[in-house]
Amino acid sequence: MAFPSRIMGAGNSPLTAQVICGEGAVGLVATGTTAADALQLNVSNNTITTSAASTGVKLPPCETGAEMIIRNDSGQTITVYPFNTSTTMNAAAASVTLATAKTMLVKATSATTWVTLTGA
Numbered sequence: 001m002a003f004p005s006r007i008m009g010a011g012n013s014p015l016t017a018q019v020i021c022g023e024g025a026v027g028l029v030a031t032g033t034t035a036a037d038a039l040q041l042n043v044s045n046n047t048i049t050t051s052a053a054s055t056g057v058k059l060p061p062c063e064t065g066a067e068m069i070i071r072n073d074s075g076q077t078i079t080v081y082p083f084n085t086s087t088t089m090n091a092a093a094a095s096v097t098l099a100t101a102k103t104m105l106v107k108a109t110s111a112t113t114w115v116t117l118t119g120a
Contacts, residue, residue, distance in 0.1 A: 022067075030055040030074060035081035035095070047071040051078050056095070059106060059114060062087045066108040072098045080104065082114055089114045 004017040022044030030051035032038040038056040039048075044067065048057065051072075056079035059068060072078055081095045082088065089096050096116055098104050105117045 028057070030057050030076075030078045032056060035085075038079070038081050041068065041070070045069045048074045048078060050074050051076045055079070056081055059083055059087075062108045062111055062114060064108055064111055068106045070098060070104045070106065072100050072102055072104075075100050080106070080116070087112050087114065090116055 007017040024045040051074035
């Protein structure tokens with residue numbers, strides 16, 4: 001498991017540690033009701049704390065091997081959209097939902113496919 005302190009302790013820079021471990025964003029607000037106006041996620045570890053019914057978030061462009069974590073603590077189910085319509089989620093879906101008090105791991109298995117794993 002990668003910890004920033006251990007990576008820097010081995011002589012690497014803080015920027016290298018951030019690239020390896022990822023950045024985090026807390027207090028995000030899900031927006032919009034379509035992929036076009038959903039909140040664009042830009043870091044690898046995200047916590048949604050506010051949303052209205054039927055709002056969502058949008059993943060970055062799909063790159064093989066990319067990973068993202070989304071935690072939904074908003075009190076509402078949110079929709080997670082891919083960056084563009086040529087990208088699928090779980091092989092067929094144009095979007096997936098994430099219930100409140102749940103966490104989703106999103107992994108790009110190809111340049112056009114995100115797969116998801118949801119848990120507590």
